[in-house]
Amino acid sequence: MKNQQLFSNRVAILATMHQKEIVIAPLLEQLGIKVIVPPDLNTDIFGTFTREIKRVGTQIEAARLKAEKALALTGETLAIASEGTFCPYPSLPYISSNREIVILLDKENELEIIGEEFSLETNHNFQLIQNIEEAYKFATKVGFPEHGLIVISDSPKDSGEIFKGIITDKQLEEAVYFALKNSPNKKVHIETDMRGMYNPTRMKNIEKATRNLLKKINSFCPSCGIPGFEITQRIKGLPCASCYTPTLLTRAVKYQCQKCGFSQEESFPDGKYADPRECMYCNP
CATH class of the missing domain: 3.90.950.10 (Maf protein)
Structure with missing residues (x-):
């Protein structure tokens, strides 16, 4: 199938x-x-x-x-x-x-x-700011205006108004000035808008x-042909190329079918030996 x-x-x-x-x-x-x-x-x-x-x-x-x-x-x-x-x-x-x-x-x-x-690879970030200059400094760091911003009064735990989808200088300035004006401690929470x-x-x-x-x-199950034959377990112990001591790297992986339960083990998916730099004895 x-x-x-x-x-x-x-x-x-x-x-x-x-x-x-x-x-x-x-x-x-x-x-x-x-x-x-x-x-x-x-x-x-x-x-x-x-x-x-x-x-x-x-x-x-x-x-x-x-x-x-x-x-x-x-x-x-x-x-x-x-x-x-x-x-x-x-x-x-x-x-x-x-x-x-x-x-x-x-x-x-x-x-x-x-x-x-x-x-x-993510620009996920947040900061408390006290003026528009700090807002622009944060915005530049996280890739604004290609990446949107969110502004919230005080801190994210408060119930102040939330400004989402900020992608222009005008939107940013209006949101920051409004939030600062209505913030009890004159601080504004600014963060990246992580919506797609x-x-x-x-x-x-x-x-x-x-x-x-x-x-x-x-990836099809060799037994029943159903897709989704995937790795369900990674077995550590890949030997060091220098001293052959088992390392924390993957020695084998186990594939299993969610439909019929058939499983299969594959040894050395990333090579037969680990770099000595990954060995606790060669590189303590």
Whole structure:
């Protein structure tokens, strides 16, 4: 069974209100899928970056809920949704990272396939400012006006007015002056607008996650032929090329089919030996 047979000439509902179809739809159309964005689907009910609405569940759960809502709204059987998170990089806490997932939910074939991208390529940032000069300095640093901004009175925990989608000098100045005027401590919270249509850097990561989704769709189970035969476990212990001591790098990966349960192990996916620089004995 090939992916073209599963998805060709089918309609997929893309659960977005932030123009993600710009990068997602052209890739899905390679599978013969017609992508439709419903005009009356509010994905903000599952969480907003500006924190008015807390995200529902985990990143994957929120994406799945978006897809299920799209199916319930339209009566179709195939849906796509994405969800992004931004957090400090584990080993570099002062640098932000971006994890994007794109989920394909196929009720007709009982399939769920998830593409993902983890990247340090993000302009995610925020700052408290006290004047318009500081606002412009921050804006320049994060790629304004190609990347949009958000301005909030006081701090993100307060209930002041939120100005989103700021992409012109006039909008920025009006928002900052208004927020400063109405801020009790004369401080304004400014941050990057991480919604897709206001953040081309994030859009590139969504595109990469979609490409990863296509790669998984084109990975077929050797036993039943269903797409989505993907890595479910990474086994550490790749030996050092110098002393042969096991390192923390991947020695083998395990693939498993979500449909029939067939699994297969592949040894040395990244080579048979690790660079001695990765060895705790050769490079303590």
